[in-house]
Amino acid sequence: xxxxxxxxxxxEVFASRDEIRSDVWLKDVRxxxxxxxxxxxxxxxxxxxxxxxxxxxxxDYQGIITFDTQDIRRLSIADWTHIRQxxxxxxxxELRLFPELTAMENVEIKNRLTGFKKRKEILDWFDQFxxxxxxxxxxxxxxxxxxxxxxxxxxxxxxFDFLLVDEPISHLDDANSRTMADIMMEEATRQGAxxxxxxIGKHMELHxxxxxxx
Amino acid sequence: MxxxxxxxRQHISALQFIGFFMANLLxxxxxxxxxxxxxxxxxxFAQGDGIINNDYLIVSKHISIMGGSxxxxxxxxxxxxxxxxxxxxxxxxxxxxxxxxSMGIEGVANFGTQMYFESVPDQFVDTxxxxxxxxxxxxxxxxxxxRSYLAIYNFGYAQSRSLPKVSESVISMIDMTVILRGNxxxxxxxxxVVGFTSRLNTILVPESFMEWSNREFAPDADVSPxxxxxxxxNPTDDAIARYVQQHGxxxxxxxxxxxxxxxxxxxxxxxxxxxxxxISALSFFILMLSIYLLVQKNTVKLQNxxxxxxxxxxxxxxxxxxxxxxxxxxxxxxxxxxSWLRGYYMNMLWAMFPTMEDHTMxxxxxxxxxxxxxxxxxxxxxxxxxxxTCLRAH
Numbered sequence: 001x002x003x004x005x006x007x008x009x010x011x012e013v014f015a016s017r018d019e020i021r022s023d024v025w026l027k028d029v030r031x032x033x034x035x036x037x038x039x040x041x042x043x044x045x046x047x048x049x050x051x052x053x054x055x056x057x058x059x060d061y062q063g064i065i066t067f068d069t070q071d072i073r074r075l076s077i078a079d080w081t082h083i084r085q086x087x088x089x090x091x092x093x094e095l096r097l098f099p100e101l102t103a104m105e106n107v108e109i110k111n112r113l114t115g116f117k118k119r120k121e122i123l124d125w126f127d128q129f130x131x132x133x134x135x136x137x138x139x140x141x142x143x144x145x146x147x148x149x150x151x152x153x154x155x156x157x158x159x160f161d162f163l164l165v166d167e168p169i170s171h172l173d174d175a176n177s178r179t180m181a182d183i184m185m186e187e188a189t190r191q192g193a194x195x196x197x198x199x200i201g202k203h204m205e206l207h208x209x210x211x212x213x214x
Numbered sequence: 215m216x217x218x219x220x221x222x223r224q225h226i227s228a229l230q231f232i233g234f235f236m237a238n239l240l241x242x243x244x245x246x247x248x249x250x251x252x253x254x255x256x257x258x259f260a261q262g263d264g265i266i267n268n269d270y271l272i273v274s275k276h277i278s279i280m281g282g283s284x285x286x287x288x289x290x291x292x293x294x295x296x297x298x299x300x301x302x303x304x305x306x307x308x309x310x311x312x313x314x315x316s317m318g319i320e321g322v323a324n325f326g327t328q329m330y331f332e333s334v335p336d337q338f339v340d341t342x343x344x345x346x347x348x349x350x351x352x353x354x355x356x357x358x359x360x361r362s363y364l365a366i367y368n369f370g371y372a373q374s375r376s377l378p379k380v381s382e383s384v385i386s387m388i389d390m391t392v393i394l395r396g397n398x399x400x401x402x403x404x405x406x407v408v409g410f411t412s413r414l415n416t417i418l419v420p421e422s423f424m425e426w427s428n429r430e431f432a433p434d435a436d437v438s439p440x441x442x443x444x445x446x447x448n449p450t451d452d453a454i455a456r457y458v459q460q461h462g463x464x465x466x467x468x469x470x471x472x473x474x475x476x477x478x479x480x481x482x483x484x485x486x487x488x489x490x491x492x493i494s495a496l497s498f499f500i501l502m503l504s505i506y507l508l509v510q511k512n513t514v515k516l517q518n519x520x521x522x523x524x525x526x527x528x529x530x531x532x533x534x535x536x537x538x539x540x541x542x543x544x545x546x547x548x549x550x551x552x553s554w555l556r557g558y559y560m561n562m563l564w565a566m567f568p569t570m571e572d573h574t575m576x577x578x579x580x581x582x583x584x585x586x587x588x589x590x591x592x593x594x595x596x597x598x599x600x601x602x603t604c605l606r607a608h
Contacts, residue, residue: 057521077526077605084523096518098221109217110522154522 001067001087001161004031004054004194009063011049023212024050026063031194033161036185036206039198041214047198048093050214051166055090056080085114091155093166093198095147099140103131103150106139111157125153128183130176145171152180156187163188163195169204181206218519222532225511230504235544237497242548242585244490250556250578252483254563257570270338272414272466273458274441285438290461299446299453304335305439306416307424310432311396315405317388325371331357332416333424334443345408348423354404355392358418361410368568379568382410396431498589501540502596505533509600516604530594530601537593545586552578 006029010020020026024039025046031037041047052058053065056072065072067083075083097106104122111117126132129149131142139147148171155163165184169177181204188195197204198214273294275284286305295303309331316326339346345356361382368379380388390405411418428437446454458465509516519529553575563570 055521077602081520081523081525084521090521092521096521098515098518100224101217101221105217105220109221109519112217113523158523 001083002033003066003068004162005029005064005066006031007064007066009053009061009065011046011053012060012062014046015062022214024214029212031162031196033194034192035194035209036188037194037196038203038206038208038211039196039214040203040211041198041200043200045214047200047214048166051090051093051164051198054164055088056083086159087161089155089158089160089163091151091163091165091168093170095144095151097139097147097151097154100138102136102138103142103146104135106150107153107157110154114158116159117157122153122157125156125183128179129153130179143171145173145176148172149176149180152184156184160191160193163193164198165195166198167200168197169202177202177204180204216532218524218529219532221515221519222508222512222529224515225508227504227507230500230507231540234497234501234504235540237500238494238541238544239547239551241490241492241494241497242544242582243551245487245494245585246490246548246552246578246582247555248483248486248490249581250552250575251559252479253577254556254560254573255479257573270443270445271454272441273444273463274466276462276464285436285440286442287438291439291442294442294444294457297453297457299457301445301447302337303445304338304443306441306443307333307421307428307437307439309424310428310435310437311394314393314395316391316393325367329417331419331424331427332441333419333421336421338443338445339409339418339420345406346420348420348426350426354406355419355423356408357390357405358409358411359407360415360417361412362415363417364410381568394427394431397433399431401430494585494589498592501537501593505537505593505597506600508533509597509604513604516601520605526598526601526605530598533597533601534594537597538590541586541590541593545582549575549579549582 006024006027008026008028010025014020014025022045023029039047039050049058049061053061054072056075059073067087098109101109103126107122108119111122123132123135126135129152131146131149134142134146139150142150148168152165152168155165163184168184169180172180184195184204185206197206197208275286277284291303291305294300313329313331314326315329336343336346339358348355364380364382364385371377372379386407388407390407392403392405394401394403428435454465457463516529520526556575560572
């Protein structure tokens with residue numbers, strides 16, 4: 001998968017608004033593999049909606065979204081399962097971790113599906129993120145900032161062409177943000193993948209190819 | 215342990231599953247028990263008989279203390295033959311001389327009795343015709359005896375003398391000496407039981423033997439028949455009842471009774487199986503309900519699994535395996551209980567019908583297996599559909 005193409009896309013809830021000033025909505029936008037994008041937004045401008053449309057779990061939008069030339073409205077459930085295992089990864093803003101599983105199990109539940117990373121590599125990440133003491137701690141007992149790091153590891157434990165990260169550092173200090181950005185970019189670069197970062201203010205300091213205002 | 219299972223087993227209610235297990239076990243057991251019992255008991259009512267299986271009636275004259283002839287004259291027989299409901303008529307011919315018989319094992323006679331013979335035309339006898347014949351000069355005679363005689367021996371005589379009980383196949387091998395006396399003569403012959411009947415309370419010999427023996431031992435006796443065997447098109451025909459009543463005859467309704475018993479057995483087994491199926495169906499709903507509740511309570515987990523790339527098939531699998539495992543366990547316990555209960559009632563049945571053959575439980579295995587497959591299939595489909603609704607809801 002090389003391109004995500006948004007053509008005159010608009011969330012249906014915005015359809016009644018008179019004036020849409022955005023670099024994304026109702027525009028023709030292409031996200032290309034191998035590039036780094038930042039989507040900046042104020043709250044309520046449809047940032048998480050954008051992620052959910054592209055990730056295929058909401059369809060309440062106008063316009064067309066295509067992966068390469070494939071209209072994503074026509075993808076079957078089996079197609080989506082395949083895409084989410086092999087081509088597209090999303091770090092959810094609300095994380096969607098399993099609170100009853102430990103930090104390691106939360107990463108493993110994805111990694112066992114894809115068979116992508118060795119246990120050693122995952123433990124190295126824990127080390128780099130500075131939460132190696134939390135490996136066997138249930139996620140429910142961890143802070144939101146710690147959970148964000150676990151969710152990032154889970155998002156990276158698969159092959160992908162595009163990585164969507166929805167407000168990844170909202171609860172992290174600058175040093176931890178830096179570490180997260182490094183690990184993320186290292187993995188994305190190795191895979192030759194595109195990264196689309198969204199933010200409502202504080203964002204990862206990276207050399208973005210393009211910055212879009214939502 | 216699979217992480218997916220670790221997640222999805224959250225909120226499983228042991229109580230609901232025990233409820234399902236008990237209810238389904240009860241339902242399954244009732245269905246299988248009714249079915250198996252019917253299979254086991256039916257042959258008792260439908261066992262092979264030495265007398266033809268077509269619809270026939272035994273007609274005799276009403277016996278009263280006022281006297282009057284109890285035999286049928288040839289004009290009466292002809293009249294009955296000419297009735298529209300009659301297919302054919304045969305006369306019972308009774309022996310007019312003394313008959314005694316003794317049975318023994320290994321040549322030692324230990325059971326002797328006075329008795330008599332009767333014969334009906336060979337066409338009414340349904341037994342191997344190579345054995346059912348007699349020619350003057352033969353030294354053995356084939357005999358068909360009532361099953362009840364066997365019961366008298368087994369439960370009356372053998373019981374009180376501590377002798378072994380015998381089955382139908384064994385009695386055919388027992389030596390039987392028949393002594394014919396009359397016309398100032400006596401002759402010893404060998405008798406061999408070649409068949410049994412539940413429908414006629416008489417000891418049958420071939421008609422050719424009867425003709426010969428009556429001629430030899432009671433040449434002057436009147437051989438008018440006292441009973442007639444009548445093959446009819448439809449035994450429930452009103453005309454038969456009217457005719458029989460007008461002429462003051464009696465008919466033996468034994469066959470009708472056996473038919474009614476079989477029918478009754480069928481109805482009762484059917485009703486019990488119906489109740490069992492109903493309980494099974496209800497237990498099926500209990501299971502579906504608790505699975506639906508489980509899916510409902512775990513909706514968020516299921517949705518998240520689907521969002522991180524798990525397929526609906528993979529996510530449904532733990533619940534499908536769970537229900538199939540439960541169903542298999544129920545089937546296993548039901549079959550175990552069934553064979554235990556069956557052992558219990560079969561002992562009673564054998565005590566009542568020692569000649570009954572043992573049937574296997576294959577039919578019950580097959581029925582249980584089919585029910586298991588059907589219910590499991592429905593479970594699998596329903597769970598998959600329920601999981602798919604989660605997918606649409608997120």
